[in-house]
Structures are given as C-alpha cells and as structure tokens.
Amino acid sequence: MEISKVGVLGCGLMGHGITQICAQAGWDVVVRELDSEKLDGGDAVRGRIQPTLDYADLTDCDLVIEAITEDLGLKLEMWKEVDGIVKEGATFATNTSSLAVIDQAASTSRPDRFCGMHFFNPAQVMPLLEVVQTVTTSDETLEVAFGVGKRLGKTTVHAKDKTGFIVNRLLVPYMLDAIRAYEEGVGTVDQIDAAMKAGANHPMGPFTLLDFVGLDTTKSIADIMFDEYRERRFAAPPTRKSGKGFYDYSGEEPVPTELGL
Numbered sequence: 485m486e487i488s489k490v491g492v493l494g495c496g497l498m499g500h501g502i503t504q505i506c507a508q509a510g511w512d513v514v515v516r517e518l519d520s521e522k523l524d525g526g527d528a529v530r531g532r533i534q535p536t537l538d539y540a541d542l543t544d545c546d547l548v549i550e551a552i553t554e555d556l557g558l559k560l561e562m563w564k565e566v567d568g569i570v571k572e573g574a575t576f577a578t579n580t581s582s583l584a585v586i587d588q589a590a591s592t593s594r595p596d597r598f599c600g601m602h603f604f605n606p607a608q609v610m611p612l613l614e615v616v617q618t619v620t621t622s623d624e625t626l627e628v629a630f631g632v633g634k635r636l637g638k639t640t641v642h643a644k645d646k647t648g649f650i651v652n653r654l655l656v657p658y659m660l661d662a663i664r665a666y667e668e669g670v671g672t673v674d675q676i677d678a679a680m681k682a683g684a685n686h687p688m689g690p691f692t693l694l695d696f697v698g699l700d701t702t703k704s705i706a707d708i709m710f711d712e713y714r715e716r717r718f719a720a721p722p723t724r725k726s727g728k729g730f731y732d733y734s735g736e737e738p739v740p741t742e743l744g745l
C-alpha cells in the first residue's frame with residue numbers, strides 16, 4: 485500500500501522525533517497525545533503535522549506507529565481504540581524496546597498487518613531502524629516497513645520478535661558489564677570510557693552511553709530481559725540510587741560522579 489498519511493501515538497522522547505522525520509520525509513502526520521502541552525513543542529515541518537488529542541483523527545492513516553509509555557496494559561488499551569477506528573488495510577507498528585511485539589499484534593484484528601518498528605534515540609539522528617517480524621507478520625507488512633525505512637533514509641535491519649531484538653540484546657549486557665567492571669575496581673568511570681573509545685573505536689564509552697539512554701530506562705529494559713532469559717548477563721547490578729548519572733553535566737565538561745547507579 486502506498487503511504488500518504490502516518491499516525492503517531494505519543495509525542496514524548498521518541499514520538500516527537502518519529503513525527504518529525506515522517507513529516508520531513510513528505511508524509512502528512514497526525515500525532516496523538518493525552519494533553520496539549522506535549523503537542524505544542526513545534527517543528528520546522530509543522531505544516532504537515534496535525535497534533536490531536538482525539539483518536540478519531542487517525543481514521544485515514546495508512547501507517548500507525550505507536551510510541552506511548554512502555555506499559556503493555558496502556559498499549560493494549562490504546563490499540564483497542566485505534567484498531568476500531570483506523571481504516572482497513574492500514575499497517576500498525578510498535579516502537580517498543582522490550583515488550584514482545586506479538587502481544588500487541590494479537591490484541592488487534594489485523595495481526596498480519598502488525599510489526600515492530602524500533603527507532604533509536606534520537607530518531608532524527610540515529611540511522612538504525614529494526615523491523616521486527618512476529619509469527620503473524622505478513623511479507624507485505626514487512627515490505628511496507630522496509631519501504632518506510634528506506635524513505636526515512638534509515639539503515640533498516642530485520643529482526644525476529646525475541647526480547648531486546650538485536651541491538652539491546654547485545655548492548656544491554658555490555659553496559660551492565662561495564663558497571664560490574666567499575667564495581668570490581670577494574671577501572672574508573674572515565675578510564676573505562678576512554679579505553680572503550682580508543683580501544684574498540686566506539687564513539688562514546690559505556691558510562692556516557694548509559695547516561696544517554698537513562699539509568700532507569702536501562703534498568704527496566706534489563707529487568708524485562710532478565711525475566712525472559714534468566715541469565716546473569718541481563719541482571720542489573722545492585723543499584724545505589726543516587727538520582728545522578730555517571731557524569732555531572734552541569735559544568736563545561738562532563739565530570740565523573742563516581743556514584744552512578
């Protein structure tokens with residue numbers, strides 16, 4: 485199906501970026517939120533973006549991407565509304581980081597037209613799009629999702645519906661191992677970051693990355709992955725709740741807090 489109008493659910497960290505790149509790609513976009521505060525943010529390509537509080541405005545979307553709060557109950561409630569309103573033949577996608585895509589797909593009347601479209605933060609900058617196929621996702625739906633990735637200029641990679649997909653499955657244990665290495669005294673926060681930048685040619689070290697993703701977000705993803713796989717590599721190290729990241733960004737240069745999780 486040719487896409488001309490995209491619906492985005494949620495205008496938070498991810499949803500606003502997905503809205504912006506879809507409008508920049510030339511599509512009309514309806515973005516639905518719970519209250520108008522988040523919708524007033526504004527974008528350069530605003531002309532193509534229709535902010536709304538009303539599900540009914542999504543009716544004629546060809547593609548609907550959800551980026552609402554990472555809570556299965558809330559997502560299922562939302563799909564119940566959206567499934568009953570959006571035209572037949574439209575494709576549905578979830579941007580979930582850690583929930584099983586099939587649970588959302590199976591709650592709709594069109595599990596064949598449902599896939600994961602996992603963007604990375606910030607969606608305007610990060611080149612990857614993971615397209616997640618469940619056991620019910622049709623080839624036609626995959627084709628639509630890959631077409632969208634191409635139009636958005638993303639590197640689009642196919643992944644199966646296994647918790648963490650590709651990137652988080654590999655990245656989360658790496659970040660957790662960095663914390664364990666620090667706790668075991670292998671190196672300080674800035675030494676470990678410097679080592680991984682210079683030794684593995686990573687653009688940022690694991691602690692900078694942890695701060696970037698957010699420690700609470702990383703912990704909740706790790707907990708879900710641990711529940712699924714029951715392996716130590718996904719177990720979040722005991723947390724020292726400091727309310728701070730690994731670096732303090734208040735000055736000109738980030739300074740390690742040495743407190744972390």
Ligand SMILES: NC(=O)c1ccc[n+]([C@@H]2O[C@H](COP(=O)([O-])OP(=O)(O)OC[C@H]3O[C@@H](n4cnc5c(N)ncnc54)[C@H](O)[C@@H]3O)[C@@H](O)[C@H]2O)c1
Pocket residue numbers: 493494495496497498499516517518519522550551552553554555558562579580581582602603604605697701
């Ligand atoms: N933060 C990341 O780095 C990241 C990366 C990739 C994927 N994700 C996924 O994207 C999704 C959103 O994450 P986020 O970080 O943008 O969260 P966020 O909390 O910044 O945004 C979620 C937004 O959804 C809104 N919302 C809740 N219920 C709604 C509904 N029924 N209709 C419309 N809006 C609703 C909330 O008001 C909130 O503004 C999650 O599934 C998350 O796993 C997050």
